Amino acid sequence: MRGIVRSMATTLGAFVRGPVTREYPEGHRPIPERDRAFPLLLWDFEIDEPYCTGCHACERACPVECMTVLMKDNPAHTSLGGNSSRRKIIDKFWIDYARCMRCNICVEVCNFDAIAMNNTWSGHETSVYDRADLVMDLPQLLAQHKAGAIDEWVAP
């Protein structure tokens, strides 16, 4: 009997404690700066082009091969009359979010800090009706940083 009374006392203690749960779809808990959802590409606002040069480093390092990268000559390069120092630039970029295992390796191997993990709630709410919609192309990958909707954290 004593043990049961003790259990009841513990339960009563929790009764007077405040709730620890949240109403999820209505409210979002703040998520830490380092949160890793899915990789995004970053936009170089100074020159108005992506940081990514399409060097394939992330594609080669990806354990699950979720990336496809195509590179092209940069039309905005200084030798062609532009203002960019990037000789090559990303042409097409696909990341299959359904395959990605969010290991952060692509961010670590990037030589240009051109890729970052999405650390906002948008990265966690990616449900779609068709799997093919989870294959993100270049405009989709760049959109969030371009719109200033992400405060990126790149591992030092």
Add this chain to the structure above:
Amino acid sequence: MVANTPEQEFETRELLINMGPQHPSTHGVFRMVLGVDGEVVTDVVPYIGYMHRGAEKLCETMDFRQGVGYMDRTEYLANFNAELSYVLAVERLAGIEVPERAQWIRMILCELNRLSSHFMFTGAFGTDVGVFGTAFVYSFREREVILDLFEEITGDRLMYAYFRPGGLAWEVPENFETRVHEVLLSARHGIREMDSLLTENEIFLARTKGVGAISAADAVDWGMSGPSLRASGVPLDLRRDDPYLYYPQVDFDVITGEAGDVFDRYHVRLREMRESVRIIEQCMEHLSDGPILPERLPRMLRTPPGEIYERTEAPRGEYGIYLVSRGGNRPYRLKVRSACFSNLQALRDMTIGHYVADAVVILGSIDIVLCEVDR
């Protein structure tokens, strides 16, 4: 006329009952076929492999940094401990010297992971016993506090991929020490709460005492390890008996039980959590500034040819990595020695002769993670 015995009156025979793979209390996709005579279990045939993903084989196609992410997925309740075995094996084979600070942080994280895993166990065990759904919710509340800390450090709640051969992926946040103390405070409160909720509860004792006992000799014969083995009274703890990291420098007790029954397996884990808190407190005193990665670490890590077996004490027992390398940047063969797989072998011996209702309790007391069993 002589009255018929019940056996003649009703046709009685042994039944085969299928339990799982889709069963709420099998802790994953695990199937048992129970032979029952009335209420008593006469035979247990476990079927595993529903969760087989070929993690070992996959790791052979990956370099040593990529493999860390896969180790997470073999043991989803104690990911840091699984990563640790792997990186220690790679480090020993490649001869990498790991900075002191990285080792202490690894130790803290592994012990915190042990806490979160044991919280998960006590909660799930409460529901397995039947009437303690409350314990489940409370322990999840405490576990969530620890996972929040992990998320702040590594960026993910479960699949951390934070250890690297040579050290850590990146530095812990600045408020790491204050946050760990906060978490320990709540963990201590949580352990006390679990203790008062379950340990002395008469219903809980009636369901667990004397159920599913296994003797020390049998437990050793079946190759059990971890808390399940210690509950039978065998004081084997790899942290003390085959030390790794800086465990020789900290002071802790190896908790053992006596009867080896379900209650002891629960109680050993609960008391072990207090030891984990003690270890973390001592680690925090040793933590000093310094690098988290060795000065010279090649971009692509290569190991010399050789083979190595590295084992650590994960929350469920001995988690070993057997790594064969023929040179190059990826393992030639990787074998995971999973604690749950060996512990699960004793299930038959434990269950036979007990009631059907206890089968779930006994299975829960082994604390299996099916991802680790099937890999």
